[in-house]
Amino acid sequence: MLLSVENLWVFYGPIEAIHDVSIQVDQGEIVSIVGHNGAGKSTLLKTISCLLKPTAGQIKYNDGVINGTDPDKVVSAGISHVPEGRQVFASLSVYDNLMAGAYSRGDADGVKRDIDMYCQRFPILGERLHQRAGYLSGGEQQMLAIARALMSRPKILLLDEPSLGLAPVVVNEVYRIIEEIRKDGTSILLVEQNANRALNVSDRAYVLASGQIELSGTGKEMAENDDVRKVYLGV
Amino acid sequence: MNTELNYFLQTTSNGISLGSMYSMIAVGYSMVYSLLYQVNFAHGDLYVFGTFIAFSFISMALPLPVAILAAGLLTALIGMTIERTVYRPVRYANRIVPMISALGAALVLRTAAQIIWGPEAIAFPQFLPGGSFNLGGFTLFHKNIIVLLFATALVVGLTWIMNHTKFGRATQCIVENMEAAQLMGIPLNKIIPLVYGLGGFFGVIGGIMYSGYYGVISIDMGIWGTVKAWAAAMLGGVGNFYGAFLGGLILGVSETFAGAYISSAAKEALGYIVIVLVLVFRPNGLLGKKKVVKV
Numbered sequence: 001m002l003l004s005v006e007n008l009w010v011f012y013g014p015i016e017a018i019h020d021v022s023i024q025v026d027q028g029e030i031v032s033i034v035g036h037n038g039a040g041k042s043t044l045l046k047t048i049s050c051l052l053k054p055t056a057g058q059i060k061y062n063d064g065v066i067n068g069t070d071p072d073k074v075v076s077a078g079i080s081h082v083p084e085g086r087q088v089f090a091s092l093s094v095y096d097n098l099m100a101g102a103y104s105r106g107d108a109d110g111v112k113r114d115i116d117m118y119c120q121r122f123p124i125l126g127e128r129l130h131q132r133a134g135y136l137s138g139g140e141q142q143m144l145a146i147a148r149a150l151m152s153r154p155k156i157l158l159l160d161e162p163s164l165g166l167a168p169v170v171v172n173e174v175y176r177i178i179e180e181i182r183k184d185g186t187s188i189l190l191v192e193q194n195a196n197r198a199l200n201v202s203d204r205a206y207v208l209a210s211g212q213i214e215l216s217g218t219g220k221e222m223a224e225n226d227d228v229r230k231v232y233l234g235v
Numbered sequence: 236m237n238t239e240l241n242y243f244l245q246t247t248s249n250g251i252s253l254g255s256m257y258s259m260i261a262v263g264y265s266m267v268y269s270l271l272y273q274v275n276f277a278h279g280d281l282y283v284f285g286t287f288i289a290f291s292f293i294s295m296a297l298p299l300p301v302a303i304l305a306a307g308l309l310t311a312l313i314g315m316t317i318e319r320t321v322y323r324p325v326r327y328a329n330r331i332v333p334m335i336s337a338l339g340a341a342l343v344l345r346t347a348a349q350i351i352w353g354p355e356a357i358a359f360p361q362f363l364p365g366g367s368f369n370l371g372g373f374t375l376f377h378k379n380i381i382v383l384l385f386a387t388a389l390v391v392g393l394t395w396i397m398n399h400t401k402f403g404r405a406t407q408c409i410v411e412n413m414e415a416a417q418l419m420g421i422p423l424n425k426i427i428p429l430v431y432g433l434g435g436f437f438g439v440i441g442g443i444m445y446s447g448y449y450g451v452i453s454i455d456m457g458i459w460g461t462v463k464a465w466a467a468a469m470l471g472g473v474g475n476f477y478g479a480f481l482g483g484l485i486l487g488v489s490e491t492f493a494g495a496y497i498s499s500a501a502k503e504a505l506g507y508i509v510i511v512l513v514l515v516f517r518p519n520g521l522l523g524k525k526k527v528v529k530v
Contacts, residue, residue: 049418075420087415089408100408103401104420152420 001060002027002187003048003079003156008057010040010047010211017043018054019211025156030178030188032219034195034232035208041191042084044208045158048189049081050074061156076104080154084161084191086145090134094125097133097144101151111151118147139170146177156187163194175201195232199223207232244373246495247488252379252448254487255386258480259441260460261467262390263434265479268468269410270430276337277317279461280344282438285310286359286452287352289443293360303443307436313344314435315428322431323424341457348454356453359446382444389437390480397476406430438464459506466509472520481521 003025010018017040025031033041046052048059050071059067066074080101089097098118102111119126122143128136133144142162149157159178163171175197182188192198199205202219207228215228222228264278289306293299321340325332363378397403405426408416417423442460446452467486471478486509494502513520 051414051417070422070424071417072420072422075418081418083415083418087412087418089411089415091411092404092407096404096407099404100416100419100421103405148419 001025002029002062003189004060005044005048006058006060008044008047008059009055010043010052011055012043017211018047020057021208021211021213023206023213023216025187025189028182028185028187029203030182030190030201030219032190032192032198032202032205033208034192034198034205034222034228036232037193039208040211041208042160043211045081045160045189045191048074048158049079072104075152075154078153078155079158080149080152080156081158082145082149082160082162084164086138086141088133088136088141088144088148090132092133093130094133094136094144095129097148098125098151101148104152114151114153118150122147139166139173142166142170142174143177146174146181150181150186154186156189157181159188159190161192161194162190163192163197171197195228196223199228241373242495246491248375248379249495250488250491251484252382252487253491254484255382256441256445256448256483257463257467257487258386258483259389259444260438261441261464261471261479261483262393262476263437263441264461264464265468265471265476266393266437267431267434268465270406270427274334274337274461274465276334276461277321277340277344278434278438278464279459280341280348280457281310281314281317281435282442282460283452283454283457284313284344284348285435285439286442286446286456287348289439290352290357290359290446290452293362299362303440306443307439310439311432311436314431318428318431323427341461345454345457348457352454354454356451356455359450359452361450362447363444378448382448385440385444386480386483389440390476393433393437394476402426402429462506462510466506466513469513469520470509472522475520475522478520478522 001024005021005023008018008021021044023031023033033044035041043052047054047067050067050069054067058065061077061079066077089100092100095115098115099111102114105111119129124140125144125147133141136144146162162174162178166174178188178190179201190198190202199219199222205217205219205222206213207215207222215222215225217225260282263282264275267275267278285306288309289302292302292305297305317340321336322333325336363381366377368375397407405416405421408419408421409423409426413423442456445456463486467482468479469482470485471480471482486506490502490505493505
């Protein structure tokens with residue numbers, strides 16, 4: 001088991017956000033969490049990244065407990081998080097954004113090689129390497145946010161709403177990249193409101209509603225489940 | 236050269252010197268301010284405390300560079316301690332809370348300085364060289380040039396650190412988006428104390444230059460230092476060192492002119508007037524940019 005969340009409870013002050021949630025991600029899997037706005041999806045990812053502290057429960061990664069450590073230790077351990085809304089450093093150049101992603105690494109040569117590699121893989125980043133990230137379009141910023149997160153060479157990538165606010169053709173591109181990343185051996189925990197797209201690429205999926213896991217199964221099962229189709233896919 | 240012109244040139248060079256010293260204090264201030272976007276009331280009292288430390292070291296007959304460096308390092312350490320004890324526990328609280336705890340820290344520093352060095356203004360060794368150039372009746376002192384060069388070197392150096400070192404780039408990430416910076420693996424609790432330390436270090440350099448230039452040090456320098464640094468940093472644009480530098484120069488020159496041509500009371504009021512005008516008409520400062528809006 002690469003990542004396992006066990007009986008997690010998270011509160012914002014008196015307000016309960018995550019209610020006894022347990023999920024798992026295996027090596028090489030794409031696992032998605034679908035649910036409406038406000039269901040607690042982003043909270044769950046932020047707790048895994050140690051931006052938030054859980055009230056109860058454990059987060060285990062490679063059999064070690066990570067909750068209670070600092071976010072930078074989580075990154076060094078191999079968990080990288082692409083936050084909701086991209087959150088690229090708008091006033092910094094594309095290059096400096098990628099360098100920021102490599103903060104936890106000490107191998108300058110390897111970092112340089114990785115930047116070259118991502119510039120080829122995402123040509124738009126290569127073309128705009130020395131422009132401010134704030135001048136990129138939404139889709140380009142999403143590519144940058146993903147490349148920036150991969151710069152730390154994670155074993156597992158947490159993706160929060162990667163298709164939010166993007167044109168359908170750009171969403172296709174993002175999902176093509178997600179499948180490529182998995183082929184390279186990085187596991188993915190994907191959070192989406194766009195359940196249709198997420199379930200199609202996922203090995204397994206969970207439905208999160210009001211902070212609780214309501215359903216779980218393989219991506220295919222979930223996509224065919226009548227309740228899921230009615231409530232989350234709108235068909 | 237006629238007397239009028241001579242007086243004008245003399246006022247200008249005095250103003251540029253005063254401005255250079257404001258710049259040095261403002262740069263350190265701007266650095267810390269940009270992290271959390273709140274008035275750092277402790278900055279003024281911190282750099283004065285450090286300048287007093289330098290005074291003690293110089294009085295002990297330590298060589299000047301050693302005294303300055305040691306005072307700078309000690310002040311950096313105090314700055315880091317303030318971050319740890321005064322700011323960090325309330326980092327995520329409502330922004331009024333750290334402002335008040337900073338006021339508390341300022342009060343502790345001011346009172347400690349008063350206990351150690353007494354409440355009176357004391358003479359500070361005038362270590363800057365006393366020579367001058369005579370330019371057709373107008374006297375340009377060597378120390379006028381030295382403080383300007385020093386301030387320039389400091390701003391250029393600090394800007395280089397911010398743009399070309401891992402520490403500097405990490406600081407920029409934190410300034411722009413603290414949460415995203417953490418997700419990059421940037422350790423807040425290592426970088427932020429260093430910024431406070433560096434801000435204190437450069438503040439002290441400015442304070443020592445000021446006291447060395449005018450030959451005096453007093454506890455009151457803390458309060459007005461906070462105001463001048465704030466005014467200069469805001470005038471230039473917070474988070475932009477060249478902005479703080481420019482803001483310091485403009486403030487110093489205009490204050491000196493107000494003092495020379497209007498009255499010394501006008502000089503004292505100018506810092507506050509600048510703050511009000513900038514807040515009303517140009518809240519981002521002269522060189523400050525609005526944050527790029529996310530698409």
